[in-house]
Amino acid sequence: MRVSAKADYAVRAAVELAAAGEGEPVKGERLATSQDIPLQFLEHILLELKHQGLVRARRGAKGGYWLARPAAEVTVADVVRAVEGPIANVQSMPPETIEYAGNAEALRDVWIAVRANIRSVLEEVTLADLVSGELPRSVEQLTAEPDAWAAR
Amino acid sequence: MRVSAKADYAVRAAVELAAAGEGEPVKGERLATSQDIPLQFLEHILLELKHQGLVRARRGAKGGYWLARPAAEVTVADVVRAVEGPIANVQSMPPETIEYAGNAEALRDVWIAVRANIRSVLEEVTLADLVSGELPRSVEQLTAEPDAWAAR
């Protein structure tokens, strides 16, 4: 139950693009240094984001990357899915396709519930929220509990 | 953002032990066949559960495994943590220890919120719930949304 470096990098790069606004394209190298991500690896990630239609790019002098849509219309879930595929799988299978034997039948519903709860965060937060630092109230409420900050 | 086969196996085996009740110990082989888990791999998992104090075991004829605590007092989170360590890490680091640069600062709070939401499911559901098939209301509500069953 972990977030890969790739997904983390992708979101951070996307946030940086969101912060840059509509003006000039941002060079890969600047994204790499400002978020401390290995450049070549980042370019692969940006390419995937481009293939998924989240990002656009132009080569050459004055080239670079920019968001294909307004930052307020791109959620964290969009970015994570672009590089990792469907969120929250069990053994690389979507939970709703799994058949559990006998006593474990109800376990499928647990994984479904977990996935729903993950989505409810990632699909609510947009890149614009991240740039402004103001998260949706439902998400802020979750981080408000001191318990949420305890390692476990 | 995926659940490993190991964690899935561990929970299923634990549910099977919960279903067996307080009577005789259950043999590894029976757990393996009833939940269709490779025996040798399962034995490693059971050993980890034993080391974490969730399960007890006895060797020899009439030997087998059983739960160390009543099934109603063991949550899915307990089992998952026993085999996978802390739930929901980013790049194998707990989210609260990560420092994000500049524009990505708020991202940490997002991961914290995700973790909190995962916990809120896994810490609510006990092995007894799974055996009976009756999940806590808060969890049932999550699975009630048709949207929760859509692959994405």
Add this chain to the structure above:
DNA sequence: GCACACTCGACCTAAAAAGTCGAGAAAGTC
């Protein structure tokens, strides 16, 4: 035309996940 910066496939390494093997040690049975 030339420098810049993305494009993209091939490749690489390390670690983790998943699973197998086999010797040994405790528990019960006869």
Add this chain to the structure above:
DNA sequence: GACTTTCTCGACTTTTTAGGTCGAGTGTGC
């Protein structure tokens, strides 16, 4: 007390994924 059963546990193998590198292209702007 020999024997069988079943857990114990380290060592090993295999497969997959994560994470990262290289280098040859190709479009763009000046």
